[in-house]
Amino acid sequence: MTAYWCEHADLGEGAVPGVRIVEDGGRIASVESGTRSAAGDMRLAGLVLPGLANAHSHAFHRALRGRTHDGGGTFWTWRQRMYAVAGRLDPDGYLALARAAYAEMALAGITCVGEFHYLHHPPGGGRYADPNAMAAALVEAAAEAGIRLTLLDTCYLAGGLDGNGHRPPDDVQARFSDGDADAWAARVALLPAPPGMRVGAAVHSVRAVPAPALATVAEAAAGRPLHVHLSEQPAENDACQAFYGCTPTRLLEKHGVLGPRTTAVHATHLTDEDVATLGASGTGVCACPSTEADLADGVGPFRRLREAGSPICLGSDQHVVTDLFAEARLLEGGERLVSGERGRLRPAELVDALTAAGHRALGWHDAGRLAPGMRADLVAVRLDSPRTAGSAPDQVVMAAGATDVHTVVVDGRIVVSEGQHVLGDVGRLLTAAIGALRDDR
Secondary structure, three states, X not given: OXXXXXXXXXXXXXXXXXXXXXXXXXXXXXEEOOOXXXXXXXXXXXXXXXXXXXXXXXXXXXXXXXXXXXXXXXXXXXXHHHHHHHOOOOHHHHHHHHHHHHHHHHHOOEEEEEEEEOOOOOOOOOOXXXXXXXXXXXXXXXXXXXXXXXXXXXXXXXXXEEOOEEEOOOOOHHHHOOOOHHHHHHHHOOOOOOOOEEEEXXXXXXXXXXXXXXXXXXXXXXXXXXXEEEOOOHHHHHHHHHHHOOOHHHHHHHOOOOOOXXXXXXXXOOOHHHHHHHHHHOOEEEEOHHHHHHOOOOOOOHHHHHHHOXXXXXXXXXXXXXXXXXXXXXXXXXXXXXXXXXXXXXXHHHHHHHOXXXXXXXXXXXXXXXXXXXXXXXXXXXXXXOOOOOOXXXXXXXXXXXXXXXXXXXXXXXXXXXXXXXXXXXXXXXXXXXXXXXXXX
16 A cells, blocks of 8 residues: 655546645556645656556657658658568567657656557467467566556458559458458457557558458457547548448448447548537547648548547657646647647646546556556656746646656556656667667667
8 A cells, every 4th residue: 555645636627736646556546635745655747647548659759760851751651661660570589679668658757558559469460379479478568667557459451442442451461361351350369468558440541441351340349448540541431432322431331340449540531520429429539649640641630529428538649848747738739730829628627537537448448547446557747947937737737748757656656756767767668679779679
């Protein structure tokens, strides 16, 4: 049993001063506000938030940060560089890179990650002796980095879509595919779920999963989180319209993919009918603003989606930055630029997107709030740094950055203390893991 005295804590309706939180067995046993620090309490200065949830991650994309800006281009030209990295990964390299990427997330206050995982098989499309060897690397990586994992095992069957139909996977994409949806489901059924991990599912996109397979994925995901890349690019919408005669959202609805357990990632280029359909079904939406900006994807209609009934959460996706506070500000900033209005998403709504909504999207309904019975995830953010000094505690989400996080507790375990991760020098871990994948060594 550990008692934490928080200078301020966000209890769901803004910052409250003088909050004492008692942890017992990895759960919050009690929360008392208006208190003074007592002997034996661990004092957490600044503002304490619930753990942040990174609802959309491709861990191997971390190897691309700062290396794709020299030639302009589009999402599609960026993808060729991404595929080059994907083609060089094996379980050992994946473990090293994901462990370092997840440790960087912990430093930023992230206590749970949703990994959109489709690097299933060896390069060229063979099979490892353990068909889930690459997933096992992610599970081990998250455990060593000290954060929880929802493994969103991704069905990826086709190499693309145009007006003539789906293309077969190319040489790189061959390692993503199980051949058909039944084989994908059979492999996913073999995945264990140790403590600190949950198994979910994903439809990569309507480009990569033909319509007849969508229902199979939805059925296999019953009772679990189900995620899908949706309308990230206009070209995806055009191809779907040309072949299927409808938008991607409508196609997913027809085949039973949408619903309260489903999260649509990006949701950037939507019609008014798409927005209404997603909201009416209770489908969540994961915005990834730094990726959408980096790849020139566009700005999604996130406030309209929220008003229609779609909960909004956030993901770092390709890890242009590993900073969910920055993602939250970009979310609000995009809304302001498009609408000409400020305060499209209030600070409390942004905190919800960062915490409770993200955990729900990943299947952790017992996390994301500082309340008795919830998982003991605490993230302490400095209020006296050069970035946050002078900020009102309940508005610090609009000022803080990842480097302002000084203490992170995950399920009662201190993973980050005084800005240092239990694994040591995370920059060194990243440098070694990324260096091993470089094609110019």
